Amino acid sequence: xxxVAAYSVIAPALIRxxxxxxxxxxxxxxxxxxxxxxxxxxxxxxxxxMPQGLTPEELQGIESLICPSRTIKQGETIYRANDSFxxxxxxxxxxxxxxxxxxxxxxxVTGFHLAGDSLGLDGVCSGHHSCDAxxxxxxxxxxxxxxxxxxxxREVKAVQQHVHRMMGGEIVRESSQMMLLGTMSAExxxxxxLLNLSDRLRMRGYSPAEFHLRxxxxxxxxxxxxxxxxVSRMLSRFQRDGLLDTHGKDIRILDHDGLARV
Amino acid sequence: xxxVAAYSVIAPALIRxxxxxxxxxxxxxxxxxxxxxxxxxxxxxxxxxMPQGLTPEELQGIESLICPSRTIKQGETIYRANDSFxxxxxxxxxxxxxxxxxxxxxxxVTGFHLAGDSLGLDGVCSGHHSCDAxxxxxxxxxxxxxxxxxxxxREVKAVQQHVHRMMGGEIVRESSQMMLLGTMSAExxxxxxLLNLSDRLRMRGYSPAEFHLRxxxxxxxxxxxxxxxxVSRMLSRFQRDGLLDTHGKDIRILDHDGLARV
DNA sequence: CGTAAAATTGAGCATCCTCAAAACCCGTGG
DNA sequence: CCACGGGTTTTGAGGATGCTCAATTTTACG
Numbered sequence: 001x002x003x004v005a006a007y008s009v010i011a012p013a014l015i016r017x018x019x020x021x022x023x024x025x026x027x028x029x030x031x032x033x034x035x036x037x038x039x040x041x042x043x044x045x046x047x048x049x050m051p052q053g054l055t056p057e058e059l060q061g062i063e064s065l066i067c068p069s070r071t072i073k074q075g076e077t078i079y080r081a082n083d084s085f086x087x088x089x090x091x092x093x094x095x096x097x098x099x100x101x102x103x104x105x106x107x108x109v110t111g112f113h114l115a116g117d118s119l120g121l122d123g124v125c126s127g128h129h130s131c132d133a134x135x136x137x138x139x140x141x142x143x144x145x146x147x148x149x150x151x152x153x154r155e156v157k158a159v160q161q162h163v164h165r166m167m168g169g170e171i172v173r174e175s176s177q178m179m180l181l182g183t184m185s186a187e188x189x190x191x192x193x194l195l196n197l198s199d200r201l202r203m204r205g206y207s208p209a210e211f212h213l214r215x216x217x218x219x220x221x222x223x224x225x226x227x228x229x230x231v232s233r234m235l236s237r238f239q240r241d242g243l244l245d246t247h248g249k250d251i252r253i254l255d256h257d258g259l260a261r262v
Numbered sequence: 263x264x265x266v267a268a269y270s271v272i273a274p275a276l277i278r279x280x281x282x283x284x285x286x287x288x289x290x291x292x293x294x295x296x297x298x299x300x301x302x303x304x305x306x307x308x309x310x311x312m313p314q315g316l317t318p319e320e321l322q323g324i325e326s327l328i329c330p331s332r333t334i335k336q337g338e339t340i341y342r343a344n345d346s347f348x349x350x351x352x353x354x355x356x357x358x359x360x361x362x363x364x365x366x367x368x369x370x371v372t373g374f375h376l377a378g379d380s381l382g383l384d385g386v387c388s389g390h391h392s393c394d395a396x397x398x399x400x401x402x403x404x405x406x407x408x409x410x411x412x413x414x415x416r417e418v419k420a421v422q423q424h425v426h427r428m429m430g431g432e433i434v435r436e437s438s439q440m441m442l443l444g445t446m447s448a449e450x451x452x453x454x455x456l457l458n459l460s461d462r463l464r465m466r467g468y469s470p471a472e473f474h475l476r477x478x479x480x481x482x483x484x485x486x487x488x489x490x491x492x493v494s495r496m497l498s499r500f501q502r503d504g505l506l507d508t509h510g511k512d513i514r515i516l517d518h519d520g521l522a523r524v
Numbered sequence: 525c526g527t528a529a530a531a532t533t534g535a536g537c538a539t540c541c542t543c544a545a546a547a548c549c550c551g552t553g554g
Numbered sequence: 555c556c557a558c559g560g561g562t563t564t565t566g567a568g569g570a571t572g573c574t575c576a577a578t579t580t581t582a583c584g
Contacts, residue, residue, distance in 0.1 A: 100441050108441045122437065124430030130437065150426070154416045164412070167429040168386030174436035175384065175392065179362050179370045181443035182487035186540065217563065225444035227541060232564055248549070248563070448572065479531065492572060494532055510531070510581060 039063065045116040049090045049142075051162035058156050065152060067143040072096075072135040078119060080132045085123025087145045091115050094139020095214050097223075098122070100131045109223040111173075112136075112215060114200055118166050120146075136214040181225045189224040190234040191262040194244070198253055209256075213249040301325065310378030310466075311352040311404075313424035320418050327414060329405040334358075334397040340381060342394045347385025349407045353377050356401020357476050359485075360384070362393045371485040373435075374398075374477060376462055380428050382408075398476040443487045451486040452496040453524040456506070460515055471518075475511040 040046055040063050050062065069092055072078055078089055081101060096113040110131060113119055119141070123129040153160035180189055202208035213220070217228040224231070238244035243259050245252040253259065302308055302325050312324065331354055334340055340351055343363060358375040372393060375381055381403070385391040415422035442451055464470035475482070479490040486493070500506035505521050507514040515521065 100437060102441060102445060106445050108444045110437045110440055121430060122433055125427045125434050126430075130434050150419075150422060154419070154422065157412075157416070160412060160416065164429070165387045167426070167433065168383060168388075171384055171429065171432050171436065172387050172392050174433065174440060175362060175372045178372055178436060178439055178443060179364060181440060182370045182484065183364060183368050216561090222444065228563080229542085229565085230540060232562095233540095236564070478529090489573060490531080491533085491574085495572090498532075 040066065043092070045090065045092060049116055049118065051158040054156070054158055058158070061152060061156070062159065065145065065148040067145065069140050069142050072139045072141065074135050074137050076135055078133040078141060079129045081129055083129045085120070085127050085129055085146065087143050088118055088120040088149070089133070089141040089143055091117050091119060092140040092142050095136045096133050096139065097136055097215060097219060098131045098133050107222060109219050112223065114204065116204060121167055121170055124167070186226045186230050187234050187237070187262055189226060190231060191238070191259045193220065193224055194251065194253065195256070195259055198256070209253045211251055213251060302328065305354070307352065307354060307378040311380065313420040316418070316420055320420070323414060323418070324421065327407065327410040329407065331402050331404045334401045334403060336397050336399050338397055340395040340397070340403060341391045343391055345391045347382070347389050347391055347408065349405045350380055350382040350411070351395070351403040351405055353379050353381060354402040354404050357398045358395050358401065359398055359477060359481055360393045360395050369484060371481050374485065376466065378466060383429055383432055386429070448488045448492050449496050449499070449524055451488060452493060453500070453521045455482065455486055456513065456515065457518070457521055460518070471515045473513055475513060
């Protein structure tokens with residue numbers, strides 16, 4: 001389902017394995033250095049958001065175009081729909097949702113973004129963002145001015161290919177979400193959502209079986225095209241069937257294959 | 263809904279206005295020269311698939327990287343899921359659907375592509391295509407080897423920006439389709455689909471009010487996440503309400519604003 | 525023309541939604 | 555420390571939307 005793995009493989013050693021008790025909390029610090037925020041070479045997210053095999057000079061070139069990282073408090077936005085598009089963002093710590101608003105006022109969550117994911121590519125086409133990016137918890141992002149990144153793409157082929165893969169990955173992810181919304185039952189949607197999240201946490205060095213949801217049932221439902229009550233019912237059903245153990249936002253996957261078979 | 267307009271405005275004079283009777287047929291020839299297929303400068307789709315304001319040298323550079331165009335018969339594919347990704351394609355004449363297949367065998371139509379649209383960007387991320395591109399009628403595509411296009415992007419800023427806008431446009435289009443699939447009633451989905459198609463035909467110089475659908479009700483339903491019978495029922499309802507005049511695949515929009523209010 | 529595919533329409537039904545009530549969780553302030 | 559209160563979650567009952575199945579008509583194409 002997730003295709004992040006297709007273009008970037010985590011070197012697990014780079015990521016501090018979270019202590020078992022804290023595993024479910026996705027701690028904000030996540031192994032990233034507090035100061036010296038422009039040192040991509042030292043960043044634990046490097047293997048996700050940077051191309052492989054750069055020369056030290058090229059790496060330094062990239063570091064030089066990244067602005068100081070920015071802290072976003074829970075509920076605040078990095079950007080909003082119709083904001084002028086200047087930069088893309090790499091989630092350094094924390095997590096975000098992206099939300100599009102229909103003219104009648106209804107909202108729809110188009111994605112959840114964890115540390116290492118990129119944000120903001122929706123603005124490339126028109127020069128204005130098409131959604132809001134809202135922090136689900138206190139978070140940090142690296143800011144990458146897009147015109148500088150484009151200039152770098154013209155210099156370094158590896159950077160160009162990485163940017164193209166980021167955009168291509170977004171396209172593939174969205175079309176598999178369209179497939180989910182277009183063909184799956186509510187039960188399958190929730191199961192797919194949990195397995196996808198589990199995969200992405202595993203790739204980041206967290207436990208794939210135990211985690212803490214940062215989003216509400218309503219946000220999950222919006223993302224999956226169902227109502228919050230239906231999300232809750234499906235979780236209860238999975239629990240009844242022994243596939244899952246839920247306590248509010250704490251999730252423990254008991255039967256991965258069973259969920260996949262739903 | 264469609265954001266093509268955001269980055270490329272058709273020069274209507276470039277497009278031969280179809281004769282009224284033939285308007286509904288979207289004729290294959292569509293003003294494109296039969297021979298000399300590499301002359302982008304003479305192509306009526308130029309303003310859709312090429313950046314503005316290139317120097318003659320740059321234009322020639324692009325023409326030199328486009329392979330001879332290829333004819334695809336109705337029902338045939340340009341590429342299939344898992345095919346190795348080599349090129350992207352510009353629809354020169356005709357139309358296509360893109361289809362993703364779920365492991366359980368269910369299909370989902372992720373898009374319809376008219377002359378001037380691009381195809382194949384889904385392969386950029388993984389190096390393999392993630393969907394089938396199937397011709398809805400006898401069609402023609404220009405073939406653009408992606409590694410050559412990437413090289414050109416490093417040379418010419420305008421080409422780079424155009425490629426980024428193409429990919430960014432794909433991302434925005436897909437997220438507005440996710441919104442449709444996630445929040446709209448069947449009635450709204452069908453209305454939105456018709457208005458979107460109408461817009462895109464208008465931008466290409468065809469009548470926005472009268473057109474001929476190249477896809478079946480089943481394909482429309484798959485695209486909209488509903489069943490073919492539901493598509494049919496909604497069309498009948500619009501006809502009953504005086505918004506539409508349908509005769510099989512021939513559509514005439516009688517009340518554009520009424521459809522938009524649904 | 526004749527045949528197969530596509531579209532329309534109806535009836536009954538399943539899934540998911542709506543509305544509502546109660547339980548729960550968590551942070552805040554007394 | 556505990557009680558309070560708002561937001562979140564769970565669970566139930568009833569209802570609407572869209573699905574399934576089926577029969578019929580229409581269209582497309584060799």
